[in-house]
Amino acid sequence: MGSVATVAALDGAIARVERRYGSRALARGASFERRSDEGVLRTGTAFDRIAGGVPTGAPCAFVGTGACGKLALALRAVAAAQRDGAHVMWVDPTASLDAVAASHAGVDLNRLLVVRTRRRADALTSAAAALRSGGFRLVALDTGPGLLASSVRADDVAPLVPLVRGSAAALVVVTDQAPRRLALLTFRFERVAWERELGRTTGWTFRVAGARGAEALFHARSYPRTLLDLGVRGELLEASA
């Protein structure tokens, strides 16, 4: 509880906002009820154990170099978002979404809207429209490798942050480079090892770093396109000790 002066100043500010925008423009947070499980999208993998799931109402970034598993896990998040019948928007400026892999990951393609536009402004406008509408449970923005000057970068999503905050939707930015000026909840993906069979690359193992140094391990196979959940690294070490 703040001081009397602070409370009075807050009341004055609230009164000014209500006078200007109407009595229903503001509501106290205590008057809202949210289920505890509404705040996250559970992927059903070890990622949930290190991060609690993909948060809704806040943006997050899956960061890592090419072929390190961030798309595979993002597709799991999409499938999780669709579990209740919701729609998902995938903003795909580089037109790189693999629909077959998405289908294998459990994504309902009928409820996945893919927006393919090369312009940065259009990509951000599409994501903003989806977040504002309330019709999407998750909006994923795949920036691609960001090789061109006109490519979307993680820092460009700053205008989307106020839209997603407090909403029931999640915003996942899948990107190669971590944002430099924007403070996003970031999960770093790193490839640990390639898997080769008969002289051909058939898969790779990758890890996802969450908070407090916890890491989740996954193995992605190219054929058939599957994602194996290996578990949390600490638990694996304990089991092998």
Place this chain on the structure above:
Amino acid sequence: MKVFAVARTAQAASDAARQRALDALHTALPRVGVLDRGVYACDLRGTRRLLGAPLEVARRIVALCERAGATCAIGVGPGTFVARVLADQTPLGEARELAMDARAFLAPLPVATLPLDPRIVDELALMGIRDVAGFAALDRGSVLDRLGRAAAAAHALASGMDDLPVHGVPPRRRIRAGRRFDDAIGSKEQLVFALRVLADTVADRLRADGLAALRLVLHAEREDAPVLRLERVLLPPAAEPAALVRSLRWALDELPHRSFVSAGTPGDRHALGRIEAAAIEAVEVEPLRGRQLGLFAPDGAHAEEAIAVAQHLRGRLGAGAVLRARVQSPDARLPEREVEWTEVVA
């Protein structure tokens, strides 16, 4: 006693003038129906004690329409048909009441005055019947047998038996919410925030009447600039505040991106400028239709929102931008044959 008034506007009157005339009739009379384009029937039965003599009422309505910018002529009679014929004979800006028996009034008029097929009129002319009196003198049963049911109905009208009821149309509702701001609003985001409150009010009124907005208009009064008027069509019609705000936001998004301070400069009529007052009005409404509840899919109710976003983006980004994938052949040798991409909104 049956008393009907029929008002007609000028043939050349615009749709707006006709609508104003209809609005004026709705404000003055309890039961108003539309007979034809610009022709309105009013049932005046039982209104004498409340409103006065029918002719006086008609004269007041003529004056009311004049003030509303719509000139009309009114005929008052014991039936809608005879009142309409009288209105057609009355000069614009006047009201007349039938002073004789309806049958006697109609008798000398040409038979084409009746609602008859032109071929029947020609047939009657060949039989030497050229006025209403001659047609009324025929036997009703013979008319029905030889000329059909419609001609028999016209024969009843010619005989002064006019029982056509007035099918009342509900008056146009003005569902509007507005607000004037103490400090002018200078940004689009602030304006959208303010519109949410207005949309809540409009949505409450719509839902109270079981209506959904089909056309929505935003009026924004600006400093040193003319009133900004944005009109949107909502498909499907909506009574949800979120849908109303979303449509208006898109209307604002579609305005050219200009500096707010540049409003009022010549040729810059689309810039927002500084908004002093704003109002939302549902200018066209429809009965609110039920929506299938997502019994087994809790978020299914949001599907309409998702499709609306897809429609908006399709219009904004063009063809080939908003897509949906369908796996055709997961084992195809060529990647382009694995998946078929189709437009979400064709």
